[in-house]
Amino acid sequence: MEQGPIGIFDSGYGGLTIFREIKNALPAYDYIYLGDNARVPYGPRSFETVYTYTKECVFELFEMGCNLVVIACNTASAKALRTIQQRDLPPGKKVLGVIRPTTETLNNFTQSGEIGILATLGTVRSDSYKIEINKFHPHVQVYQHACPLWVPLVENNEINTPEAEYIIAQDLRELLSKSANIDALVLACTHYPLLSPVIERYVPNHVRIVAQGPLIASSLTNYLYRHTEIERLCSKNGTMRFFTTDNQRDFQEKAALYFGEEIEASYLKM
Numbered sequence: 311m312e313q314g315p316i317g318i319f320d321s322g323y324g325g326l327t328i329f330r331e332i333k334n335a336l337p338a339y340d341y342i343y344l345g346d347n348a349r350v351p352y353g354p355r356s357f358e359t360v361y362t363y364t365k366e367c368v369f370e371l372f373e374m375g376c377n378l379v380v381i382a383c384n385t386a387s388a389k390a391l392r393t394i395q396q397r398d399l400p401p402g403k404k405v406l407g408v409i410r411p412t413t414e415t416l417n418n419f420t421q422s423g424e425i426g427i428l429a430t431l432g433t434v435r436s437d438s439y440k441i442e443i444n445k446f447h448p449h450v451q452v453y454q455h456a457c458p459l460w461v462p463l464v465e466n467n468e469i470n471t472p473e474a475e476y477i478i479a480q481d482l483r484e485l486l487s488k489s490a491n492i493d494a495l496v497l498a499c500t501h502y503p504l505l506s507p508v509i510e511r512y513v514p515n516h517v518r519i520v521a522q523g524p525l526i527a528s529s530l531t532n533y534l535y536r537h538t539e540i541e542r543l544c545s546k547n548g549t550m551r552f553f554t555t556d557n558q559r560d561f562q563e564k565a566a567l568y569f570g571e572e573i574e575a576s577y578l579k580m
């Protein structure tokens with residue numbers, strides 16, 4: 311098999327918060343980022359739809375030469391990862407998600423043993439976080455809250471608006487009112503770290519906010535170290551390419567803002 315870039319996939323801009331950290335931790339590899347901006351949000355969609363969209367995008371990345379794809383989207387990890395891994399993978403190709411690597415070390419972030427999960431409707435309804443956390447840390451109590459309006463705020467670049475402030479404050483209040491002992495909040499949607507400046511204003515100081523990026527980056531580093539047969543299939547010229555299923559100019563503008571550097575994007579027809 312020929313070497314290829316590592317693929318990073320998300321329904322939109324959210325995966326950039328994961329990619330940023332992966333790129334910092336593993337700068338030598340080649341990467342292709344694909345955002346399915348034309349069909350975002352995935353959060354409220356059915357299992358079947360999220361599976362179909364995710365599979366299409368993952369296979370586009372395989373077609374472009376990626377041998378390893380990271381699904382940098384919790385909703386797609388919750389609803390499509392397992393089925394793709396079990397049913398669809400062509401020989402030699404690998405796909406990883408973001409939920410398990412996030413949950414593995416979560417007990418390090420809580421003293422009370424009570425954790426709040428902020429996620430999309432799809433992720434919350436799948437109960438994936440509860441299930442995975444209970445596997446690793448059976449004594450940890452998990453409280454979940456869906457924030458269906460947060461992804462549209464990011465996709466439409468309405469982060470710094472009074473509406474964003476109002477919506478975020480209200481969602482946080484709802485989750486935190488479930489238990490006074492919650493001392494860690496997981497931003498379990500890759501879009502949410504882009505709302506961090508607002509989120510931080512409404513979270514009490516004793517509550518830790520956990521973003522996934524660093525956890526995923528260190529878990530991928532570890533994975534490549536342990537799986538030399540896969541690592542060998544990843545090319546290393548330090549390049550990045552970006553693709554969007556929607557307007558490439560819009561993507562370039564917003565992605566530069568969210569990724570922290572100027573990037574060039576290409577349109578991919580789905």
Ligand code: DGL
Pocket residue numbers: 320321322324325350351352353354382383384385386430433461498499500501
């Ligand atoms: N960024 C994705 C996640 O981590 C979902 C966004 C969406 O609803 O499409 O769940």
